[in-house]
Amino acid sequence: MHKLNNIKITAIATCLAACLLLCDSAVALDHVTFVRDGKRRRVDGRLVVEAKDGGLMLTARDGVIWTIPPEELIEHSTDDTPFKPLSRDELSMQILAELPEGFDVYGTTNYLVFYDTSKGYARWCAALFERLYRAFSTHWKGEGFKLPEPEFPLVAIVFSDKDSYERFARAELGDAVSSIIGYFSLRTNRMVMYDLTGIGRAKGRGSSSLTAITKVLSRPQSAATMATIVHEATHQIAYNRGLHERYSDCPLWFSEGIAMYFEMPDLQSKSTWRGIGKVNTPRLIRFGKYARNRPGDSLATLLTNDDRFRDTSTSLDAYAEAWALTYFLIKQRGAEYVKYLRLLSQKKPLIWDTPEVRRKQFEEIFGDLDELNVEFLRYMGKIR
Numbered sequence: 001m002h003k004l005n006n007i008k009i010t011a012i013a014t015c016l017a018a019c020l021l022l023c024d025s026a027v028a029l030d031h032v033t034f035v036r037d038g039k040r041r042r043v044d045g046r047l048v049v050e051a052k053d054g055g056l057m058l059t060a061r062d063g064v065i066w067t068i069p070p071e072e073l074i075e076h077s078t079d080d081t082p083f084k085p086l087s088r089d090e091l092s093m094q095i096l097a098e099l100p101e102g103f104d105v106y107g108t109t110n111y112l113v114f115y116d117t118s119k120g121y122a123r124w125c126a127a128l129f130e131r132l133y134r135a136f137s138t139h140w141k142g143e144g145f146k147l148p149e150p151e152f153p154l155v156a157i158v159f160s161d162k163d164s165y166e167r168f169a170r171a172e173l174g175d176a177v178s179s180i181i182g183y184f185s186l187r188t189n190r191m192v193m194y195d196l197t198g199i200g201r202a203k204g205r206g207s208s209s210l211t212a213i214t215k216v217l218s219r220p221q222s223a224a225t226m227a228t229i230v231h232e233a234t235h236q237i238a239y240n241r242g243l244h245e246r247y248s249d250c251p252l253w254f255s256e257g258i259a260m261y262f263e264m265p266d267l268q269s270k271s272t273w274r275g276i277g278k279v280n281t282p283r284l285i286r287f288g289k290y291a292r293n294r295p296g297d298s299l300a301t302l303l304t305n306d307d308r309f310r311d312t313s314t315s316l317d318a319y320a321e322a323w324a325l326t327y328f329l330i331k332q333r334g335a336e337y338v339k340y341l342r343l344l345s346q347k348k349p350l351i352w353d354t355p356e357v358r359r360k361q362f363e364e365i366f367g368d369l370d371e372l373n374v375e376f377l378r379y380m381g382k383i384r
């Protein structure tokens with residue numbers, strides 16, 4: 001166990017105090033009882049962080065991460081039972097019990113898709129995610145980064161329509177839910193979305209054929225929504241296959257850059273994913289516009305601070321620049337990119353680097369930022 005001081009906590013985990021102990025409890029099971037919203041709960045899991053004020057961060061056996069402030073805590077005990085994720089059956093039963101009436105589960109090698117829309121849509125989603133999952137693994141293996149197996153099955157929850165999705169997701173997203181068509185939750189480790197075909201249950205469960213779904217979602221007007229779903233699915237795979245750890249200080253340009261590198265949908269091929277590493281045209285166009293008035297310190301602000309992503313007036317430009325930088329580094333500086341990926345994949349939850357440390361770690365691998373900036377702009381200027 002490591003003792004840490006003066007750790008900056010961001011908004012995602014404000015309930016934990018500034019002094020933390022990082023826990024290495026792979027061989028222990030923690031039992032925590034606490035009260036939230038007037039309800040008494042008990043969670044069994046693996047302690048990730050224990051704050052000096054008694055606050056806890058815990059990974060439960062279903063993969064959900066709980067942050068429990070000291071004022072909610074009733075009891076915490078540990079025994080030497082090894083931590084073991086729930087089995088697929090146990091997890092399925094638990095999630096079905098948490099969801100509204102009418103849900104079913106469709107399982108594939110790596111996924112559990114919970115759905116109350118047509119079984120056809122659940123099968124279609126699972127096939128899409130499995131294909132992305134395989135292509136993702138092949139890509140990083142080819143780059144020299146071998147991915148660990150996921151600890152938990154990958155879970156997606158698919159609602160039949162936007163209304164029921166919004167009712168469910170509002171607890172997590174608040175009012176932003178109306179502008180978000182699907183998301184990966186760092187807290188629950190699950191994707192949540194709804195049937196985008198609009199066919200859903202209208203024609204009865206099981207009636208939507210895979211071909212009919214592909215046809216509807218291949219329309220040009222579905223391109224942006226499909227990109228969002230693939231983007232979120234990529235986040236889930238990246239977090240579950242060891243590219244980054246949930247709640248660690250992986251810079252947003254990096255995790256978002258990867259999601260955008262993979263987000264170009266490829267609904268037609270059977271086994272591969274031709275969208276990987278293709279020019280992401282909407283992001284390129286946005287970056288081209290941004291580049292006309294781009295500040296000289298743009299790379300520095302992108303790398304060292306996530307604020308540009310969190311401010312709605314700057315976020316689209318930040319995303320575009322993150323895509324462009326990721327594209328440039330993977331294509332031109334592949335070996336260094338993987339070295340940097342390896343460094344970031346080791347980062348532990350709730351330890352926040354200063355801007356200076358972020359810049360130093362980046363420059364130690366990629367060299368001087370100003371020189372890289374010149375090379376980056378020259379390269380991107382030629383991409384069409």
Ligand SMILES: [Zn+2]
Pocket residue numbers: 231235255256259
């Ligand atoms: Zn994202």
